Amino acid sequence: MFQLNFRPQSVQRHGEIPTAIQDKGKVAPSTDNCAEKQHIVFLKMHKCASSTVKGILKSYAKLHRLAIASPKYFRYDFCNKRCILAPFQKEFMEFPNSHPNMLLDHMVYNERALKEVFPHDTFYVTIIREPFAAFKSYFAFFQLDKLHKIKSRNPVKYFLEHHDNYKTVSNDAFAKQFGFHNPQKKDFSNICRYIDSKFHLVMITEYFDESLVLMKRHLCWKLEDVLYTAINAGRYSYKYFQDESVNRMHRNWSPFSYALYDYFNKTLWRKIQEEGESFSQDLHRFRSMLKVVRKPISTVETKENVCNLSNFVNLNFY
Numbered sequence: 001m002f003q004l005n006f007r008p009q010s011v012q013r014h015g016e017i018p019t020a021i022q023d024k025g026k027v028a029p030s031t032d033n034c035a036e037k038q039h040i041v042f043l044k045m046h047k048c049a050s051s052t053v054k055g056i057l058k059s060y061a062k063l064h065r066l067a068i069a070s071p072k073y074f075r076y077d078f079c080n081k082r083c084i085l086a087p088f089q090k091e092f093m094e095f096p097n098s099h100p101n102m103l104l105d106h107m108v109y110n111e112r113a114l115k116e117v118f119p120h121d122t123f124y125v126t127i128i129r130e131p132f133a134a135f136k137s138y139f140a141f142f143q144l145d146k147l148h149k150i151k152s153r154n155p156v157k158y159f160l161e162h163h164d165n166y167k168t169v170s171n172d173a174f175a176k177q178f179g180f181h182n183p184q185k186k187d188f189s190n191i192c193r194y195i196d197s198k199f200h201l202v203m204i205t206e207y208f209d210e211s212l213v214l215m216k217r218h219l220c221w222k223l224e225d226v227l228y229t230a231i232n233a234g235r236y237s238y239k240y241f242q243d244e245s246v247n248r249m250h251r252n253w254s255p256f257s258y259a260l261y262d263y264f265n266k267t268l269w270r271k272i273q274e275e276g277e278s279f280s281q282d283l284h285r286f287r288s289m290l291k292v293v294r295k296p297i298s299t300v301e302t303k304e305n306v307c308n309l310s311n312f313v314n315l316n317f318y
Contacts, residue, residue: 034220038066039119040102043109043126045177047137049205050127052228054104056212060225061102069093069100069117078107087179088113109179111198123219124198128174128264129205131257132250144169160249172256183256191256192263201271202264209290210272213283217275223286227293 042057044050061068071078071092078092079085087110093100100117114122128134136156139145145155148166152158159166170176175183175191183191195202201218203211212226219225251258272279 036221037121037123037219038064038101039122040104040219041114041118041122041124042102042104043124043177043199044104044106045127045129045134046106046173047134047141048127048129049208052208053125053127053203053212056226056228057102057104060221066101067099069095069103071105076105078103078105085177090116093117106177108177109198123200125201125203125215126199127203127205127211128261131174131254131261132247133205134173134257135250135254138173157243157246157249160246160253163253171254174260175256180256185255188256188259189263192260195260196263196267202267204261204265204268207268209287210283211268213279213286214268214271214275217279217282223282223289226286227289229293 040057042050042054044054058068060066072094073079073081073092077085078088080089080092085106085108088107089110090113092107093103103114103118129137139156139159144150144159144166145152148159150158159169163169163171172180172183175181178191178195180191201211201215203215205211212228213223215221216223216226
């Protein structure tokens with residue numbers, strides 16, 4: 001246990017500072033004799049394959065007739081009336097007929113407000129991506145070169161060389177969605193441990209299959225509940241662009257994102273190791289099922305090969 005010497009944005013309005021990290025009720029998962037978890041808060045991150053994860057969770061909810069909370073003011077975000085992402089509040093939601101089982105859209109994490117809506121056994125999960133890859137995807141999706149009239153043949157490099165001229169783009173988008181604004185380097189470690197104490201799982205886009213199998217085991221679901229198909233991959237000229245000097249510029253511009261990624265990349269593999277040999281068996285079986293899913297429908301001979309194809313969602317790594 002340790003004292004946090006920073007104030008998360010998500011609790012500032014209440015005038016409180018989390019004084020210590022508390023256990024979020026984590027229990028070692030066992031898929032042999034456990035009930036499927038159906039209360040889930042998914043903190044959806046921009047350009048991290050989060051739409052695919054949302055689709056998987058949404059498909060499960062539909063299959064089991066679970067209620068999903070909807071954003072009130074904007075279709076894709078839990079935001080304020082000005083459609084600006086702000087610490088989550090109950091009034092940002094459209095309530096379904098019953099208490100919601102899941103919340104799956106973009107928001108800024110706010111522990112107190114979420115606990116007012118969701119029960120104590122809720123599973124908290126999110127996903128992050130290698131920061132430079134996430135930035136390039138964000139840059140392309142929102143067409144920042146056109147928005148800022150960047151004419152360079154390498155707009156990403158030009159942007160990073162002149163980032164002080166573009167204040168509308170956040171250098172630490174991950175931090176903001178977790179409720180922290182401009183975190184200082186001396187606090188990076190504590191913030192990562194704080195997030196780790198509040199989220200049962202932080203998935204990694206680069207290890208998508210491993211992350212999904214781990215989530216499936218934590219939720220006591222079946223492998224077919226997390227299947228997906230890989231189509232419609234986005235293309236842009238600098239998607240696979242790598243340059244050590246440009247990578248260094250981005251790391252210097254967005255240091256917390258790298259600290260966060262490194263921390264939870266190690267955490268993911270530690271959790272996988274803790275699962276034991278059966279995890280590798282699950283992963284192998286999962287990937288075998290994915291190969292069947294990705295065949296043309298006409299080649300799927302029997303229903304026994306895979307689960308109901310209508311439950312599959314599309315993978316769209318922009």
